[in-house]
Amino acid sequence: EAEVAQSPRYKITEKSQAVAFWCDPISGHATLYWYRQILGQGPELLVQFQDESVVDDSQLPKDRFSAERLKGVDSTLKIQPAELGDSAMYLCASSHRVANYGYTFGSGTRLTVV
């Protein structure tokens, strides 16, 4: 069964350092999402790509976060500099252009900033 690949699975970084996460969606899925889930809260959309274009990054803290999907396939989410409050689970998901069958999620990256 096709999966959304994410790496790394866990990341510990010191505050003010840079950190990057990678996601490879299901082949053929045009839409890719990055979500952040802080403990005790629901997943919050950070950025949504349609092919290589950003269609929603309204909740992305653009002073420190950046995301790209250059060839419309895999994607990288970067944080620079990391802050203590960035500790969370970062989930990547993909879907067809209209998510009529729901999202397929990756296993996530658990980030701890110390």
Next chain:
Amino acid sequence: ILNVEQSPQSLHVQEGDSTNFTCSFPSSNFYALHWYRWETAKSPEALFVMTLNGDEKKKGRISATLNTKEGYSYLYIKGSQPEDSATYLCAFSFSGTYKYIFGTGTRLKVLA
């Protein structure tokens, strides 16, 4: 502010018990509602995609209903098993946006 609320936040049930929980969402401009199951150390898994008022969907012992006019969906688990232990998330989308807003989830623990 668009709120999707889930209740209860967490619950423990005994093996064999049936249980249900609620997802509440804005009742206007509804597009779709998703239910996901998220087991520890795994990826969230899509359970149901619901789009029509009155929809009822079933997968094994798990079923869901949808009421878009009053803005709620119920998820039912019949005869809970320990492997049903997970966080159950719902996600709601407004018409024309394709953007899904997640609830905070219901954490279910089924005790053997």
